Amino acid sequence: MTVINAKVGSGKYPVLVSDNSINELIDFCDGYSQENVVCIVDEFFKENDNSLYNELNIFLAKYKCLYLPGGLQSKGLEAYSLAMKWLLDIKLPRDGVIVAIGGGVIGxxxxxxxxxxxxxxGLVLVPTTTTSMIDSAIGGKTGINFQDQVNAIGTYYNPKAVFMDVRFLLTLNTRDYFAGICEAIKMSVTSDAAQAKKLLNNSTLLASNNREIASLVDLVIWSTKIKLFHVGDDPNEKxxxxxxxxxxxxxxxxxxxxGLYQDHYRHGEAVALGMICAASAINSINQSSLSSDLLDFTKKILKQYNLPVLISDQPDCLFPSVEVLVNNLINDKKRTSQGNRFVLVPSIGTSIIQYIDNKKVIASSFQSIMP
Ligand SMILES: NC(=O)c1ccc[n+]([C@@H]2O[C@H](COP(=O)([O-])OP(=O)(O)OC[C@H]3O[C@@H](n4cnc5c(N)ncnc54)[C@H](O)[C@@H]3O)[C@@H](O)[C@H]2O)c1
Incomplete structure (x- = not known):
């Protein structure tokens, strides 16, 4: 069991990572009276008789639970209103605690x-997907989508504790599994060259048909620490x-x-293509052996983790032209008079923030993911 002491803004809380953190969750909740603990749980765990989840099911039987489906349908006002009504109906006291068990959506x-x-x-997070363990459970961002905008309504709010049990990752489907791992690849490329190399070399251990527990624990511990390094003193993204x-x-x-529906492209898959474009951008702005190494490395590692390197890599879906993608970027609401703001990687493990207003550079970056 590894305990990482998270400090995000003024909040401090423990993040427990292991292959049996459910037991620690049980002990933590035993510290509250039974009626003060409620659970909001991904429906996946309701009818799942996988023996992996025996302890979880015993835990859930003890508390009042609201089951909601994972995926987009639970990331809006309707699900929010349903959860609020439920809490008021069951009269959860203000000093109670909500235990969220599920992926990034339920979290x-x-x-x-x-x-x-x-x-x-009170809030306790029990992330159950790669995206939620590697990314969303750390950093305090909360939110729901509204009017076709991702996380248009939200707050910053820290949990009391996070329990990461990597055994959850064993039942996740292959596509969601790799889409979440992309966030770890991304953080390694910007911030930790040794970890980037390790991820490349360990791809067999983390392969979908292997998912070696010790490697998963290792990856989640590293991801938690590196994400905390980035968000700890900068909770509001300045x-x-x-x-x-x-x-x-x-x-x-x-x-x-x-659009919002991620059947064609998961967020992690779009980030994978975005990393190829960003590597290509720095290669055309500032061509050097380091920038061409980055482009080669990015393609190689993404392929090893089943992630797309061309926009046509997702079967059965139409894809946009370079022109459409450039227009979407130019119309991005975060664009400033200096152009769009990009994170660029001059060499693996380092990063800079740079504004680019050169349409040709942007177009040739998108060209790099065209078949
Ligand atoms: N707060 C943040 O900082 C942050 C960061 C990144 C992403 N996000 C958000 O996270 C969401 C995406 O998260 P996600 O990819 O986890 O999606 P998700 O929560 O929809 O989970 C993906 C699918 O996996 C299923 N599932 C969950 N746990 C499982 C398990 N252990 N075994 C088998 N199936 C399981 C779910 O039912 C769902 O069908 C998006 O809404 C995104 O906006 C938030």
Whole structure:
């Protein structure tokens, strides 16, 4: 069991990572009276008789639970309102605690609910997907989508504790599994060259048909620490936290084309293509052996983790032209008079923030993901 002491803004809380953290969750909740603990749980765990989840099911039987489906349908006002009504009906006291068990959707929704119910009640996060363990459970962002905008309504709110049990990752489908791992690849490329190399060399251990427990624990511990390094002193995204947006500005143009529904492109998959575009951008702005190494490395590692390197890599879906992607980027609401803001990687493990207003550079970056 590894305990990482998170400090995000003024908040401090433990993040427990292991292959049996459910037991620690049980002990933690035993510290509350039974009626003060409620759970919001991904429906996946309701009818799942996988023996992996025996302890979880015993835990859930003890508390009042609201089951909601994972995925987009639970990331909106309807699910928010349903959860709020449920909490008021069962009269969760203000000093109670909401335990969120699920992926990024259940985590973001429950955290937003916890931050607004009675002006804030206790929150415990139990992330169950790679995206939620590697990314969303750390950093305090909560939110729901509104009017076709991702996380248009949200708050910053810290949990009391996070319990990461990597055994959850064993039942996740291959596509979601790799889309989440992309966030770890991204952080390694901007901030830790040794980890980037390790991820490349360990791809067999983390392969979908292997998912070696010790390697998963290792990856989640590293991801938690590096994400905390970026968000700890910058909870509101004014400085170093921006590094986490590597691949996002280009990736967002792709996501804008496909809309909120992530069947065509998961967020992590769009970030993968965004990383290729960003590597290509620095290669055309500042060509050097380091920038061409980055482009080669990015393609190689993404392929090893089943992630797309060309926009046509996702079967059965239409894809946008370079022109459409450039227009989406130019119309991005975050664009300033200096151009769009990009995180760029001069050499693997380092990053800079740079504005680019040169349409030709942006177009040739998008060209690099065209078949
Ligand atoms: N708050 C943040 O900082 C932050 C960061 C990144 C992403 N996000 C948000 O995270 C969400 C995406 O998260 P996600 O990819 O985890 O999606 P998700 O929560 O929808 O989970 C993906 C799928 O996996 C299923 N699932 C969950 N746990 C499982 C398990 N252990 N085994 C098998 N299936 C399981 C879910 O039911 C769902 O179908 C988006 O809404 C995104 O906006 C938030």
């Amino acid at each position: 973001d929704l429950s955290a937003f609910v916890a931050s607004t119910y009675m002006r804030g009640t 400085g170093i936290r921006l590094t986490l947006n590597y691949g996002h500005t280009f990736g967002q143009s792709i996501e804008t084309f496909y």
